[in-house]
Amino acid sequence: MSPVWYRVHRVRRETHDVVTLELTPPEGAPPCSPEPGQFNMLYVFGTGEVPISISSLPSDRGELVHTVRGVGAVTNKLIALQRGDVVGVRGPFGRPWPVGELRGRDVVVVTGGIGLAPLRPVLQHLLAHRKTFGHVSLLYGARTPYDLLYRNELLAWRDSREIDVEWTVDRSSGVWNGNVGVVTRLISRATFDPERVTAFVCGPEIMIKYAIEALRNRGMATSNCYVSMERNMKCAVGFCGHCQYGPTFMCKDGPVFRFDHIEPLFQIREL
Amino acid sequence: MTPTRVLIDRSGLDALIATLAAQGYRVLGPTLGRDAIVLGDVAGTDDLPVGWTDEQEAGHYRLRRRDDAALFGYVLGPHSFKRFLYPPRQRLWSVSRGSGPDLEVRAEPHDDRPLAFLGVRPCEIAAMRIQERVLTGGEFPDPSYADRYGRAFVVAVQCTEPGGTCFCASMRTGPRAGTDCDLALTELLGPDRHDLLVEVRTPRGEQIVAGLPAREATDADVATANEALARAEASMGRSLDTEGIVELLERNIESPAWGKVADRCLACANCTSVCPTCFCTTVEDTTDLTGQHAERWRRWDSCFNRDFSFIAGSLIRHSTRSRYRQWMTHKLSAWHRQFGTSGCVGCGRCITWCPVGIDITHEVDSIRNHERSASTFHTVGGRYR
Numbered sequence A: 001m002s003p004v005w006y007r008v009h010r011v012r013r014e015t016h017d018v019v020t021l022e023l024t025p026p027e028g029a030p031p032c033s034p035e036p037g038q039f040n041m042l043y044v045f046g047t048g049e050v051p052i053s054i055s056s057l058p059s060d061r062g063e064l065v066h067t068v069r070g071v072g073a074v075t076n077k078l079i080a081l082q083r084g085d086v087v088g089v090r091g092p093f094g095r096p097w098p099v100g101e102l103r104g105r106d107v108v109v110v111t112g113g114i115g116l117a118p119l120r121p122v123l124q125h126l127l128a129h130r131k132t133f134g135h136v137s138l139l140y141g142a143r144t145p146y147d148l149l150y151r152n153e154l155l156a157w158r159d160s161r162e163i164d165v166e167w168t169v170d171r172s173s174g175v176w177n178g179n180v181g182v183v184t185r186l187i188s189r190a191t192f193d194p195e196r197v198t199a200f201v202c203g204p205e206i207m208i209k210y211a212i213e214a215l216r217n218r219g220m221a222t223s224n225c226y227v228s229m230e231r232n233m234k235c236a237v238g239f240c241g242h243c244q245y246g247p248t249f250m251c252k253d254g255p256v257f258r259f260d261h262i263e264p265l266f267q268i269r270e271l
Numbered sequence B: 001m002t003p004t005r006v007l008i009d010r011s012g013l014d015a016l017i018a019t020l021a022a023q024g025y026r027v028l029g030p031t032l033g034r035d036a037i038v039l040g041d042v043a044g045t046d047d048l049p050v051g052w053t054d055e056q057e058a059g060h061y062r063l064r065r066r067d068d069a070a071l072f073g074y075v076l077g078p079h080s081f082k083r084f085l086y087p088p089r090q091r092l093w094s095v096s097r098g099s100g101p102d103l104e105v106r107a108e109p110h111d112d113r114p115l116a117f118l119g120v121r122p123c124e125i126a127a128m129r130i131q132e133r134v135l136t137g138g139e140f141p142d143p144s145y146a147d148r149y150g151r152a153f154v155v156a157v158q159c160t161e162p163g164g165t166c167f168c169a170s171m172r173t174g175p176r177a178g179t180d181c182d183l184a185l186t187e188l189l190g191p192d193r194h195d196l197l198v199e200v201r202t203p204r205g206e207q208i209v210a211g212l213p214a215r216e217a218t219d220a221d222v223a224t225a226n227e228a229l230a231r232a233e234a235s236m237g238r239s240l241d242t243e244g245i246v247e248l249l250e251r252n253i254e255s256p257a258w259g260k261v262a263d264r265c266l267a268c269a270n271c272t273s274v275c276p277t278c279f280c281t282t283v284e285d286t287t288d289l290t291g292q293h294a295e296r297w298r299r300w301d302s303c304f305n306r307d308f309s310f311i312a313g314s315l316i317r318h319s320t321r322s323r324y325r326q327w328m329t330h331k332l333s334a335w336h337r338q339f340g341t342s343g344c345v346g347c348g349r350c351i352t353w354c355p356v357g358i359d360i361t362h363e364v365d366s367i368r369n370h371e372r373s374a375s376t377f378h379t380v381g382g383r384y385r
Ligand SMILES: Cc1cc2nc3c(=O)[nH]c(=O)nc-3n(C[C@H](O)[C@H](O)[C@H](O)COP(=O)(O)OP(=O)(O)OC[C@H]3O[C@@H](n4cnc5c(N)ncnc54)[C@H](O)[C@@H]3O)c2cc1C
Pocket: A039, A046, A047, A048, A049, A050, A051, A052, A053, A054, A055, A067, A068, A069, A070, A071, A072, A073, A074, A075, A076, A114, A117, A118, A229, A230, A231, A232, A233, A255, B283, B284, B285, B307, B310, B311, B312, B313
């Protein structure tokens, strides 16, 4: 499967190492209409290809939005792209967040760091059909105040009062007067009915672990918790073997899993 | 009508090879390498390791002269036919910055010549089927594997003399070849005879055999072959108890046995590079010096390699224990969940080519034994406390 060449239409700098890319499809390209939680393989000419989540609901014109943190060879090239540059896209791949099952339920979204990117389309969806859902909370943790993504949107979401938005940072700096501490601490005081809430969790594995623990302490069943996991991926179509997680392939059985389905795997170190 | 079973001799086998070549096939089979039997182009029976055998044990492989002129008197070398269907290094596509603003991608063309595999052992045939399921059974089939395997002509050789590390009988992949081949040969070698019994398995095979200098096989010939195969089945060098193995390994993911095997394992990845079913690969993206031309290559990778489980900032499987566990549980357990079959065909290569002689059949026993002694311990503890 070879990539389709998208062109960078807009580059939005989120933080010192995170960039949001808006990509336009080539004329006549087959439409790519990803669902929230799915990902594309983004290829930088001659450098490499990496899995990056879809971070916006699809637009009518087939544009793609990806938010990338520069952490290595390929992602550092991605965040340095300019308007007009070309990116290879294969996808979309993977199982999405089950947004279709949220009707009438409370929703709590728990994310850390770049983990907000794959949940942004979920929040867009919840806001677009706000009346269909019960109480909605976004709990978001970043390393420092300078690492908060989608800042203007966060403020707009909070000010709209349509959803509860709480954020926290690991280390405060400057004139920060918000929360300090790990995001999982926000769970104990979030508003939701444990009997009818669904949780979406995305972040580093250690954060997922503590988030699930806190959600459980609130009386939630893990069958209502969904998590998005990360593994090395080369092919994204189920045969390079890199993303195996026990008997699952993260690229096709994940990256989103219902937590109780993978709980036995989650407890095993170095799996 | 051509009978579905015929006898040919060495000249008949030469005619078979020549016919396949004349029909446009690239004929590949066992050849004598420097210190091992390796797969290569075969133009006639002179290219086969005639009169040679291979002595195999855990961590041990030696070629020896036989005192006869057996054509297939050896079992498996380090190569499997996987290297032709799913090459160790393969270009997937290339792309050039054209004169205009657009990039031109060139997908790799398919091979011109179809492949014919000669002397394929039944376990190897099972391995091809397994890889076919992995690589072409999903939503995004690999076009190159589908093309190569779809066109390949397979001449099996059933096993009458299993090797020291073979356990196909336990995995139910041999020593008889099933229907996934075009022709199945059995070498009938005695003091006063040297024939190959040819059993036709496909219409394509029937066509090829029709033109060969052959004699009709008698019931006695077929009985002789069957006896030899039954003897082979009863004399495997190894055996593996597969009873409940999927759940056994799932239950024992934290067994102390993993730590013990890890003390010996070098994480050298030999086992994965000789295994006919291992499919893990990585990709390499490169550019030429002008920066105008880029290529994507796929090459075999191994779950024993350090970088295999790397995600930015951390390594998931840093210990050898976790890598050996990944390899073995995948082969014998997770594979069933993923693809509905075992990922091991019992070819024994991983045992032979492991430099420290780690034996997958013994490691399964060791896990069973640990579990048994642990549960004894629990029962005893329960009774006395
Ligand atoms: C499902 C999923 C969704 C993700 N979503 C996002 C997201 O929305 N935003 C985000 O920022 N991150 C996301 N990530 C993480 C992101 O994929 C990694 O940060 C990225 O792969 C790091 O690659 P790198 O090359 O920059 O880093 P490196 O640390 O340099 O490399 C990481 C891996 O890529 C390989 N690699 C490097 N160069 C090459 C090359 N030339 N050819 C082949 N392989 C190479 C390395 O061998 C290594 O295995 C996601 C990951 C997954 C699994």
